[in-house]
Amino acid sequence: MTRISPGSSIGQRDWNRMDRGTRLAWWAAREALESAGLKGGLMPIVVGTSAAAMPIGEDYYKRAMETPGRRAGQLLRTETYQVQRQMTAMARHLGVAGPLRIISNACASGANAIGHAFHLVRSGKAERVLAGGYDALCQLVFAGFDALQALSPSGVPRPFDAARDGLALGEGAGFVVVESVAAARARGARVMAEILGYGAATDIHHLTQPHPEGDAALSTMAAACRMAGVSPEKIDYVNSHGTGTPLNDVAEGRAIQRWAGESVAGVKVSSTKSAIGHLLGGAGAVEAVICLMAMEGQWLPASLNVREADPVCSFELIREPRDAKVRTVLTNSFGFGGANATLIFRKEDKA
């Protein structure tokens, strides 16, 4: 990520000023636009991030401590630390012009961003929206999760394993173009899926720990299903938040049990964080993209590394990827501060 991508219109100076997270976001956003058959244009951008350009902030801090009062380079660091400055630059390089919303709801940010985009289109405020989430690794966040003893000492995340010992941090970005069906059809665009529902709620149990019974998760899953007009039996796959921490997985498992009721045994669940790690502000958006891929390819992603499933898994935990009929999917995202979000997608029927 230190060299400019071939064919990019970004100059070396602008590339150097982008933080790593914005570079990841730019890659994913560009791919989303290409996939949608768009070369930029007028549309709002809704982005989720948690760490934002923290590595630049870290650099600013170190230099301010080493040489107090010295100005050289610090104004540029101050400016490029600001996420809205980075996202404005990204929009310019994508050829996208429109209002910018940056949501920072910790690890639910990416899902919230897609949810906001969904509502902007649904309400008629926008015809199409570029939406997604991203985060890159940085020292402060890595040390923070380490201080909380949330990182897996084994280095192997095992969401929903009875002996899971924590999460593995990852980095990345996911973007989608959310567009009205009418607008997409009018320009002959390929429609990957329809967003049927979005639910958002706040878990007020604790700043970093979920309610043990998953109250807010249940609330967002139920709200998204109500909006979508689907019952749990109609959901072919649940991409769980599934961090691999002891508290998260059992709370989410309880929420799934309560949401599905007597149908829980038929609910297919996995956590793709077992394969790619926890992407923080990017997680919800990347996991939404994984759901789209699952619907596109008609397969179920797996929870890797599970040796013995936790007793909370009264649902079917998918432990190996496999072909399946996948028409309607639900994805959960939860974050520090109690930010909870659920999205439901449905593969469009072929005419």
Add this chain to the structure above:
Amino acid sequence: MSGRIVIAGTGAVSSAGWGVRALIDALESGEAAPVSNLERGEVHTPVRRVPENAAGVPKSARLRRTSPVSKFAAAAAIEAIGPERLAQIAAGEWRVGVIYTLLNGCVNYSNRFFGEVLADPSVASPIVFPETVFNAPASHLAAMLGSVSPNDTLLGDNAEFFTGLEVAAEWIARGDVDGCVVVGAEELDWLSAEALRFYSRDSVPSEGAGALYLEAGEGTVKLLHVPDAVPFSQEMDRSLAALRLRETLAPKDEPGTLLVDGRCGIGRVDRAERTAWENWSGPRLSPRAITGEALGASAAFQCVAAVEAIRAGRMDQAIAFTLGGNEQAAGARFGR
């Protein structure tokens, strides 16, 4: 919007003091808050701090370990929502959304935690780290209110508060919530205070929180219009963005409308905004010049001032306008 959304309450914690009254008194008198120095070795940064007032901080277990930004946000939000609605929210009879807008956020704890990490990561505090997350103040506020409704933290430049108003209006119009409190809050720390002075040596960093509480229905002050923000781009520099938004918010001169602008009193910084509004003959207020530069809280102070002028019967309409630093021009129109 057309009058459906009303401003049912305002709240403020500023360098002028705790509460809306202190802010309005300072704006009316035109007396800027006192300047003190933030010392870091040989670096002295003049700042306008929120005065100490332990009694002003709402009582909540969640606020015990927080840095000032969460306390400011909570105090302003509580003042804006008011006791009647607070009781209804606590009883589960009223769904209130929380929107927190910021540029900088919980910088005290980020500074402290990162210092600990560099010194010895093995003993860095697990209590401090979660307070560094941008949405910590919004989380504390929701927990304090007992609200499980949606809760968003929006990052942006110092005009971001208006996006918060726009999102709140969307939530209320959709029926996601019965009411929504929008808070812009920031805190002082040498890290950001010194950084702000790189933009202008005349800038005086400040802190605090401003809040508007919005509901659907009838009321004295309505949120009449929050136009889409005008984002900066290669074709739309700050000056053009200011002009474009001015054309949307007030294409003609309105001698009877109050303009609460974003000028800070520094010529170079204010130039684009001054040009955009140069033919405005109506009354004007410039809170930033009084409170200091409180980043994400400053636009909230502007909105509080606009709403209070209408509520007090001094004006029928008021416009708040902010030309942000590096993202957007944004504003809103309030009226009876």
